[in-house]
Each structure stands twice: as structure tokens, then as C-alpha cells.
Amino acid sequence: MYGGINEPAPLCFLSLLPPLSPAAPISPSEPISQAYSLALYMQKNTSTLLQTYLQYQGSPFSDPGFAAPELQLSSLPPAAVSFKTWHAMDDAERLRRAQGAFLALTQHLQLVGDDQSDLNPGSPVLLAQLGAARLRAQGLLGNMAAIMTALGLPIPPEEDTLGLVPFGASAFERKCRGYIVTREYGHWTDRAVRDLALLKAKYPA
Numbered sequence: 001m002y003g004g005i006n007e008p009a010p011l012c013f014l015s016l017l018p019p020l021s022p023a024a025p026i027s028p029s030e031p032i033s034q035a036y037s038l039a040l041y042m043q044k045n046t047s048t049l050l051q052t053y054l055q056y057q058g059s060p061f062s063d064p065g066f067a068a069p070e071l072q073l074s075s076l077p078p079a080a081v082s083f084k085t086w087h088a089m090d091d092a093e094r095l096r097r098a099q100g101a102f103l104a105l106t107q108h109l110q111l112v113g114d115d116q117s118d119l120n121p122g123s124p125v126l127l128a129q130l131g132a133a134r135l136r137a138q139g140l141l142g143n144m145a146a147i148m149t150a151l152g153l154p155i156p157p158e159e160d161t162l163g164l165v166p167f168g169a170s171a172f173e174r175k176c177r178g179y180i181v182t183r184e185y186g187h188w189t190d191r192a193v194r195d196l197a198l199l200k201a202k203y204p205a
Contacts, residue, residue: 028150029205035143036196042136043193046186049129053182056120057175073180075162076108077101079187086191091202092153094195099144101188102137104161109134109185111162112178119171133185140192147199 054061072078077100089097113130120126145155169177 027203028147028199029203031143031146031150032196032199032203033205035140035147036193036200038136038140038143039189039192039196042133042140042189043186045129045133046189049133050182050186052126052129053116053178056116056123056126057179061175061179068176068179071176071180073108073177073184076104076181076184079184079191081191091151091199094198095144095148095151095153096156098188098192098195099141099148099156100161101184102141102144102192103158105181105185105188106134106137106141107160107162108177108181109137112181115174115178119174130182133182137185 054066056062060066077097079101086094109130113127113134116123116126116130148155
């Protein structure tokens with residue numbers, strides 16, 4: 001007969017399971033080191049990219065000593081900032097600004113690549129360099145997101161930084177746009193190296 005017999009639940013098996021332990025915090029030193037190494041590698045190629053770009057655009061861009069620092073794009077934040085302002089920023093602010101800049105640069109480099117495919121279709125070297133720069137900027141974005149996660153900082157959402165692009169822009173206007181983008185890519189890479197060097201010193205491996 002089975003009436004009145006209450007078999008105990010096998011609670012004893014629960015005691016065999018190891019206690020749950022909280023996940024170990026992610027150390028920021030590894031993503032910082034990876035980002036710093038990538039930024040240094042990028043820095044070695046930025047001047048080559050700018051010179052290759054200018055070489056393919058014709059005069060006045062290809063003229064010796066060409067520079068037009070006054071040219072800017074409202075959709076691309078300039079890297080130039082006073083030392084006092086830069087020094088007063090905390091880690092979160094530096095990372096946020098760099099993250100926004102490289103997000104914008106990935107989108108702008110795609111646009112410049114499309115422009116050059118139209119303006120200079122017979123320039124595989126330039127097109128390859130633009131494509132490589134865009135991929136490296138995307139890689140640095142991923143590194144920065146990992147750093148921000150490790151530091152407990154919010155990652156800003158991706159945005160369309162280009163907005164409304166004037167597709168009817170003249171060839172000269174598109175060449176100017178590409179010049180600004182390749183120039184600022186170099187300047188932002190220099191700034192990222194400096195930002196990441198500070199972080200690397202704070203969070204040694």
C-alpha cells in the first residue's frame with residue numbers, strides 16, 4: 001500500500017552543487033593595452049594615407065606643402081583642443097569624445113571611399129588604404145567599448161553622424177571633404193595615442 005507514505009524530496013543532491021560565485025570583475029588593463037597597440041599601429045600609417053590621398057586629387061591638393069587647416073566639417077568633430085581643456089578632462093570624458101570621433105570617422109571614411117571610387121576609380125592603392133583605415137577605426141571603437149565596459153562607463157549609442165549628405169556636391173567639394181577626413185583621422189589617432197597612454201599608466205598590466 002502507498003497511502004500515507006511521503007517520500008522525501010532528494011534535497012541532498014542540492015548540497016553537491018558548488019555555491020555560485022559572483023563573476024570576477026573585468027580588468028581594464030588588457031583592452032587598454034590592445035587599444036594602445038592598435039592606435040600606435042594606426043599612427044604609423046596616417047601620414048601615408050593623407051599623402052596618398054593628396055597625390056591622387058591633383059592641384060592644389062597635390063602641390064608641395066599643401067595644407068588648409070581652416071577647412072572643417074560640421075559633421076566631424078575636430079581633434080584640436082587646448083592642452084588646458086584636454087588636461088582638465090577625466091577618463092570618461094576623453095573616452096566619450098574619442099568614441100564619438102572614431103564612430104564619425106568610420107562613417108566618413110566610407111563616404112570618402114565611395115567618392116574616390118567615383119573620382120579616382122583607377123587608384124586601388126588609395127582605395128585599399130581608405131578601406132584599411134576604416135576597419136582600423138572600427139577596431140579601435142570595439143577596443144574603446146571594452147575599456148568603457150571594464151571601467152563601468154556607459155557606451156554611447158551609435159548614431160548617424162553624417163546626417164544629410166549633399167550628393168550633388170562638386171568634385172572639388174568632395175575632394176575637400178576627403179582631405180578633411182583623412183587629415184582629422186590622423187589628428188584623432190594622435191590624440192587617441194595620448195589618451196590611451198594616460199590610461200595605460202593608470203591601469204598597468
